[in-house]
Amino acid sequence: MFDASTDGPSFEAFWDRSLRDGWTRRSDPAVAALHFDVSQVPSSVPATSRALGTLVLIGYPTVALLDGRQAFNPWLLELPDPVTKVTWESGASVSPATARVLGVSDGDLIRIAPARDAEWASKATADDLTVEVPIVVQPGQHDDVIAVPIGYGQRATQRFAGIGPRWLGADTSDRARVGANIAPLLARARPGEGVAPTPVRVTVVGRRRELARTQDHSWLQASGRDAWGTEASGALIRFAEAGTAPRPTQSETEPGGPDLWPDERQQLGPRWGMAIDLDACTGCSACVVACQVENNTPVVGRDEVRRHREMHWLRIDRYYLERPSGVAVAHQPMTCHQCGHAPCETVCPVLATTRSSDGLNQQIYSRCVGTRYCMNNCPFKVRRFNWFDYAHDERMENLVLNPDVTVRSRGVAEKCTFCVQRIQDARLAARLRGEEPADGDIVPACAQTCAASAITFGDLNDPHSRVRARTGDGRAYTLLEGLNLQPAITYLAMQRRDRSPDDDVDGN
Amino acid sequence: MSGHGLLATFETEAALVEAARAVDSAGHAIVDAYAPYSIEGWPALAHAEASRVGWACLSGGVLGAVGGLTLQAWTSAVSWPLDIGGKPVLAWLAFIPVAFELMVLGAAAGAGLSFLILSRLRPRWRQPGLRDTWPHDRFVLEVAAAGKCDSKLPIRCCARWVRW
Amino acid sequence: MSMATDPPARMPEASASSEQGALTRAMTDLGGAALGRPLRGWWACFAVAVLALAVGVVAVTYQLRTGIGTWGLNRSVGWAYDITNFVFWIGVGHAGTLISAILLLFRQRWRAGVSRAAETMTIIAIVCAAIFPVIHLGRPWLMLWVLPLPNSRGPLWVNFSSPLTWDVFAILTYFVVSLLFWYLGLLPDFASLSHAATGWRRRVFGLLSLGWNGSLRTWARYERTCLLLAGLATALVISVHSVVSFDFAASLVPGWHTTIFPPYFVVGAIFSGMAMVLALLVVMRRAMALQSYVTLQQLDAMCKIMLATSGLLGLAYLIETMTALYGNHGPDRFMLMLRMQGPLAAYYWAMIACNVLVPQLLWSGRVRRNRPLVFAIALLALAGMWLERFLIIVGSLQRDFLPSGWVDYLPTRIEVATLVGSFGLFLVCFLLFCRWLPVVSIAESRAGHRTRLRVADR
Structure with a gap:
């Protein structure tokens, strides 16, 4: 178990660390040497079955x-x-x-x-x-x-x-x-x-x-629109040709038309944002579990999921697309978009959800009275509600809770925070060093877990951040642009590989 | 007020109005009259002053509207300005409904309270003065009189004297 | 003012004069129940109403103890029965305000016989409505947080941009003004009742009459106050349901975000309110022998208002359809198709039938005079208006922007019991009103009598 080359010279230090963490790191050279041989896969359907x-x-x-x-x-x-x-x-x-x-x-x-x-x-x-x-x-x-x-x-x-x-x-x-x-x-x-x-x-x-x-309706038209063509503008899932030109700068792509309110805000600090590469996402859902573990999201059980009350802050929407080559599947990780013009904030009567100075849409559990208006008005339906007291008083169960995250009580709304506890940790650590957190210092649980590195997190106001670079990518798009929500999540369109002349014109 | 008055009871509204006109033209002061329902044109007949209820209503409305706007502006922009959905802290358009409702509430409270106060209406266990004799099916005229038994009053009716 | 020095000479008993006879008759007819005359069938009705209320109380108690999860709501459909019931009851209340305020301003004399019952219905309906926004909260014990009260959490107020906050103020104002209007209307009647009653009733009615003595100065001021309040209440008829409709119109949910909602909601409110008043009066008129106070002409006039508002509703539905088809805007067309063919299509067509088609029967005078038929049409209209609100709320929430969020909604027994309970509460309160207060204004019916006399004189 103990390997001086990777675990450091001192076995004592390794032992203490392992006890504290509850786990050790082991590298298995045999795993790295494995490779996939397609020819060895047996035909799944025997010819005799018909x-x-x-x-x-x-x-x-x-x-x-x-x-x-x-x-x-x-x-x-x-x-x-x-x-x-x-x-x-x-x-x-x-x-x-x-x-x-x-x-x-x-x-x-x-x-x-x-x-x-x-x-x-x-x-x-x-x-x-x-x-x-x-x-x-x-x-x-x-x-x-x-x-x-x-x-x-x-x-x-x-x-x-x-x-x-x-x-x-x-x-x-x-x-x-x-x-x-x-x-x-x-x-x-x-x-x-x-x-x-x-x-x-x-x-x-x-x-x-x-x-x-967790999802009953799944069909999108070939253009990425759903069967009814509901989305306000643009497709939910977009496709891009390989080698798409870089996107025009942010200001030019802002939706036109007059704003009812002048934007008086002066955003001096960071604005946290996320870019999700739909091409890289395999839908494996590791991020969903990571989010649940990190944020003390309760397991609600079969009956509650059947009633569509799962509490996952991050979900992966799966859409089917009819293609000449058959049914294609697209995965779209979906979580709070931390909108600049957040519809949930406007409608909360008790100011339980407001915008923080670093651009987060924050939910204040202790203030929430539970009108659920925010959930109704959220176009992404990423808000979750504590229909019952899901939290338990069981000592053993509580040992898995993350001490940095509040356990929510019955009757309050909750949603993705971009792992605000990690943001604050990193900022505090950086401030103690007398600097601002560097790009990449802050990694939300979902991004940390993603094996495909599909999720990039960082400061959208930092011109040199990786997330900023990805928002300028030719494949970058945001959802429901017609609503002028100013979301902090950018998606990168899927590269189309199976394009044929029969395919519909894309929405992008 | 001190002095004497005459309470005259009539069976119909017409008789009351006729008597009031006669009393008035004879130069006697009509103190008040009591009836089971409102009689049109009575204030003019009895030379009653214009009601102040309207002014109270207007003041209440102005107070409600201004107070409502002030409350909203102060709590939203001064006391603790918060960024809500990217709107400016002084979102005037959004303040209209509450200011309007508070204006109506203020006006209604002004009218209602001033009515009760001006009419000296309040809950009481012992009903005052005329309470017990107020006829819910008759009409009573109350006339101020200089002395007792002023037989020159130009009305014929069941009457009795009261002293204030 | 002191008491009369002489013991009051007993007045000669009421003469044969028709005017005085009518005045006394109004008193005995209308004040009878309040003075202790038994009402036929009252206890049976009351028992049913209390039972319904008990069902609701049990359901709400259970829900408050256990959690809002006892309702069928889910992550996408955050409101369903709760807000449907709220909007429904607020709408029902509008008829009382319309009758007492707008019709007063327009000098519609026929309103005198029905205004008391309609105004009482308004007050009770507001109470029934106001329960729902409270119990629908996740944490109802914190309901006072929706008011801008000074608090121990530092200067934390409320969000004046939220339509729910507007609602709070609109409903509070509506309740206070309606209550004031209703109580002022009762003042002369309390005095009359106190005069006619004996024992504890005399005491209680006397206390409630605030020392009303029928002074004509007070009467003049009273009429002025009522006129002012009527003007204010008129503003409320328009504004309250408009503000309620902002809950939807000011959001961005497809199917809610519509500029037509304020007038559409107000018209619907008056329609459902008239239906409720008609249903109640048709029964009361017969059970309490009010035929000479609530006349056929009055019922006829209310039927016509129902017919007119039904037409306006039909127009609103038509405009919605036209806009969706003509505008060629994806979400609008989607919502239209969804309503007509989606999972709630049966509700939609039932609503069209109840709100637009069936009321067309009221064009016929024979139908308007057929009281059981009018009663049935009124009940259907109430059902139709409830369905309309349910369709707007649930139908829109269950299909919004992202198909991944589309889910269906089914109510639980608890929710249905809560709706039953709200009807129970309404009927309990209304039956208590029938039992303890004059259901037709005594003072106004006297004034009305006088008017009739004058007309006869001419």
Whole structure:
């Protein structure tokens, strides 16, 4: 464990540090040497499946639970899957066409049983191996495949299944395990092949199990607009050709037209901002968990997520786009845009949300009375509300809380702060040195965790900051420009790789 | 006030008005009259002074509007100026609704309170003076008289004397 | 002023003169219930109302203890039943102010018979409405923070740019002015009642009459005050619901951000208020034998106001549609299509039927004279107006800028119970009013009697 070359010369110092931190760093040379060999990936759909008239079951490891080793972490159980956006559930994904054939829609329970001719399952055991899971209709999926995550349904997840506030209307039917375990159904794989595709029989149960899903509406037109064309101006997701010219300077792109109010503010200090590269974002959702851990965001449980009350300050919107080549998926991390003209601030009657001198839209929990007007008026719907007292008095649970962040009480609104505790820490440290924090000194939890470095954070007023440079990028755009919100988050458009003449004209 | 007066009771409004006209033209002072409902043109008949309720209403309204604007301007721009949604601290347009409502409130309070005060209306356990005899279905005329039993009063009615 | 020196000579009993007879009759007819005459069916109605109120009290108590999560709200739909009920009740209240203020200024004599009931309804409706913004707060125990009160947190005031703050002032003003107007109207009646009553009723009514003695000087001042207050209340009829509509119009939610809202809300308010007054009066008239005070002509006039406001509402709906289609503006067209075909389309068409189509029956005089039918149309109008507010609030919130935020909304039992409870509260208060106060102004009906006499003289 102790390696003098990386951990320093003193074992004592290493030991103390490890005890204090609760973790140690280990580098594994074997990991670095791994490489990906596409030719070794087995064909997921056997050619025989159509002939058999059955579906092929594929068990896949989810980003959150992997093979199930993370199944005892409520943070991860509540993390929406990057594509299906389902939480607290092992839903069976089928293609829209297959769903039509089966006559099912999202949340309809189906029973999966081994196909009759499965050589490893005798007729006697077939019924014991049946698994009931709800349907998740998944655009872009192969019509013959039914995909269910593995690692769910473990016995010890019982104590998480019913997490959430207890009240009259709470769904108490759900005290079994989290999800269903499909491992017994899966055909034994040949050594080195991982989990093999298995032919299965599917029957419709006729009951429903409402999915706890964080996003229900997902279709955008090819231009990045949604099906109704609602956004005020420009597309939500934009695409750029490679080598797009740099953007004109900020002042020229400011929306035209007279402002009702003269802008009298003199912003002398920093204005914190963020640039998010949609091209780099894989939707892996590590940032979502990082944010939740950093900011003491409660886990609210399946029933509350089903009621659309998940508390994640940062979410990743997933949109489907119809492409000639098939269904494309775009991920868009979405959090408080710290607007310069914040609609939430204007409508709060008690001044519980105001603008700080460094350009943050700050929420003052102790002042909030909970009118929820700010949430209604937020065009990005990134504000969250403490519908119940989600915080617990459990000593053990409270050990995971970040002491730098307030635990919010019942009845107040909350939202992303750009990790203001880290900003203040860095500024204080810099001030003690007699200087201002350098670019890159401040890293919010999401940016710190992003493996793809898709998130850049810094001072928009600093002409030399990296974030400022990215806002001048040719791919840079902001959301809902027509509303003149002056957001502090800039997105970098996706580079289009699959462009064909049939594709619609882009919104950018 | 001290002196004597005559309370004359009538059964109809017309009789009261007729008697009041006669009393007035005979040079006697009409102190007041009592009726179950308002009689049009009475103030002119009884030479009553113009009501001050209107002025109180106007003052209340002006006070409410000016006070409302001052309150908003002072709390928003002087006491603790805050940056709200990028608006200037003196966002005059946004102050209009509250100033308007406070103007109406002030005017209504002015009118209502001045009415109660000028009419000496307030909650009391013991009803004063005429209270017990105020006829809710008759009309009473109160005339000031120089001496007791001034039989020259030009009215015929059920009457009785009172002393202030 | 001292008491009369002579013991008051007993006046000769009321002569056969028709005028005096009418005056006494008004007293016994209208003051009867207040003086202890039993009301037919009152206890049964009261029991039902108290039951409904109890349901609401239980629901609200539970919600206050447990959290606002007991309602079906979610991250995108922050308001639903709560603010719908609030806007609905405030709107219902507008009819009272309209009848007592605007119609007074326009010298509509027919208002005399219905103004008391309408004004009382206004006060009760404001109370019913004001409950919702309080209980809908996440932390209702801090509700006083919406007032600019000096506080221990340093100079922390309120945000005067927020339409909710405007609401607070508008509703407070509306309540105070309506209460003042209502109470002034009751003063002469309290005096009459105290005169006619005995025992503790005499004491209480006497106390409430503030020593009113029918002096004609006071009467003159009184009429002037009422006229001034009527002028002010007229400003309120227009402004209060306009300010309520600013909650929506001043936001940027598609479907809320519309300049047509202030007039649209005011018209809708008068429409629903008239419906409520009609529904109440049709029942009261029969149950309390008020046929000679609340006449068919008065009901007819109110039906016509309903018809007119229904037409205006229809025009507003039409303009919304036209603007969306003609303007070719994405969000507007989207909201239109959403209302007509989206998840709440059934609500939309039910609203059109209740608010625009059904009231067209009132063109027919035979329908206007058919009281059960008028009652049914009025109830439908109330339902339609509730739906309209629900559609505006929930329909817009559940589909705004980002499709990722689109969610649907379903009320919980607690929310429905709260709505039931607000109707319970309304009926309890209104039944208490029927039982304890003259439901038609005694003084005004006397003055009205006099007017009729004069007309006959000519």
